[in-house]
């Protein structure tokens with residue numbers, strides 16, 4: 001490797017390690033200067049088990065046109081890209097009622113993570129759309145066969161929604177149920193997407209592994225009760241899992257005015 005490329009690398013991830021959530025680490029994650037934040041023991045094993053048990057009483061739905069299969073409870077803007085905004089907002093109330101009934105019978109990780117952000121001085125709220133109202137936030141998601149290499153960045157995926165005006169995007173994931181085999185790691189690359197990467201796209205969301213050639217990487221081992229926070233405009237994927245991998249998750253975006261919004 002050349003000295004020049006080394007220099008570029010060190011200006012992105014100075015340190016390939018896990019950070020706790022602080023005002024400083026949150027800022028660095030939004031700026032893609034650190035790979036990830038782990039909130040250890042964000043929830044107790046009992047809380048995770050209760051939330052998981054609630055999800056087992058309901059039907060998970062698989063994403064259409066996404067392979068390997070990913071299943072979830074709750075709705076996403078991603079699925080309404082082609083269907084349209086009005087139809088998405090028609091479903092928000094129903095999905096929110098269902099989520100509230102699940103969290104009322106267990107615990108509410110969404111309120112807790114928003115509180116943890118406030119403790120770091122962030123101004124947080126659920127994303128909202130002029131003349132439609134609040135977005136939906138908070139999926140229960142099953143990723144057990146891994147994912148393709150991808151990024152998540154609303155300004156590239158949606159247009160004409162509030163979430164398209166964000167300047168940085170993170171996701172947070174609380175792991176509720178994991179088979180005890182240390183599989184299903186989340187792998188994150190020190191490689192942000194650029195417009196030219198379109199040539200590496202394989203389908204609706206996956207990219208060829210040529211996109212991450214030579215990039216630095218970190219593998220996150222999920223544990224029940226821990227939260228992973230990372231910048232989703234870094235290429236990333238989930239490794240397959242022989243068994244269960246169920247989590248509670250949403251997206252997080254930074255608006256130009258400094259506000260932080262949550263949605264799914």
Ligand SMILES: O=C(O)CCC(=O)C(=O)O
Nearest residue numbers: 143152171173186232238
């Ligand atoms: O389940 C995970 O560990 C992360 C999944 C993912 O791709 C994301 O949160 O953007």
Ligand SMILES: [Fe+2]
Nearest residue numbers: 150151152232
């Ligand atoms: Fe992702």
